Amino acid sequence: DIQMTQSPASLSASLGETVSIECLASEDIYNNLAWYQQKPGKSPQLLIYYASSLQDGVPSRFSGSGSGTQYSLKINSLESEDAATYFCLQDSEYPWTFGGGTKLELK
Amino acid sequence: QVQLKESGPGLVQPSETLSLTCTVSGFSLTSYSVSWVRQPSGKGPEWMGRMWYDGDTAYNSALKSRLSISRDTSKNQVFLKMNSLQTDDTGTYYCTRGLGAPDCWGQGVMVTVSS
Numbered sequence: 700d701i702q703m704t705q706s707p708a709s710l711s712a713s714l715g716e717t718v719s720i721e722c723l724a725s726e727d728i729y730n731n732l733a734w735y736q737q738k739p740g741k742s743p744q745l746l747i748y749y750a751s752s753l754q755d756g757v758p759s760r761f762s763g764s765g766s767g768t769q770y771s772l773k774i775n776s777l778e779s780e781d782a783a784t785y786f787c788l789q790d791s792e793y794p795w796t797f798g799g800g801t802k803l804e805l806k
Numbered sequence: 807q808v809q810l811k812e813s814g815p816g817l818v819q820p821s822e823t824l825s826l827t828c829t830v831s832g833f834s835l836t837s838y839s840v841s842w843v844r845q846p847s848g849k850g851p852e853w854m855g856r857m858w859y860d861g862d863t864a865y866n867s868a869l870k871s872r873l874s875i876s877r878d879t880s881k882n883q884v885f886l887k888m889n890s891l892q893t894d895d896t897g898t899y900y901c902t903r904g905l906g907a908p909d910c911w912g913q914g915v916m917v918t919v920s921s
Contacts, residue, residue, distance in 0.1 A: 748907045796853065
């Protein structure tokens with residue numbers, strides 16, 4: 700199985716700041732990487748697919764990049780509504796596997 | 807409007823079988839795949855398996871011996887059956903839609919395995 704190592708596990712930032720979250724795959728996943736946002740008690744929401752494609756309706760302050768085994772999610776100009784847990788998912792190979800999650804707290 | 811809704815028992819006895827139904831609307835099961843994903847409380851999600859739009863299936867090898875996914879296209883429903891449940895199968899179970907990475911998730915159903 701492909702292992703997805705996500706970092707950091709938690710993050711605290713201020714409104715207006717820019718943050719990045721990383722996912723490292725145990726092997727090449729050929730950009731088959733998605734990012735999700737999950738708020739407490741809610742279902743995950745797709746933010747980015749195929750490493751860098753922005754899902755319809757997602758604010759442009761979210762962006763994804765990377766290739767091979769290394770991928771990142773960047774959130775510019777943090778807003779209060781961005782407080783959530785973020786997960787990466789590789790859908791390159793079965794079984795699809797998720798990163799461990801990053802909990803983003805707003806100061 | 808694309809919607810998925812999970813239904814099933816909230817409490818299952820250890821060693822029993824879990825049966826869940828995902829009822830979809832706003833899209834066709836013959837055009838999109840549906841995956842089941844579960845998430846223990848406070849932990850990351852785990853992909854369980856997938857019903858392809860053409861009726862083929864794929865399973866997480868860790869669960870394959872216990873898991874079965876089927877569908878009834880006439881009722882717009884996808885089914886999950888998993889046997890020999892244990893306490894570490896407790897969590898929220900989601901059905902999701904996507905040709906690749908899921909782009910729409912149901913609200914989830916909480917399943918507790920306990921006697």
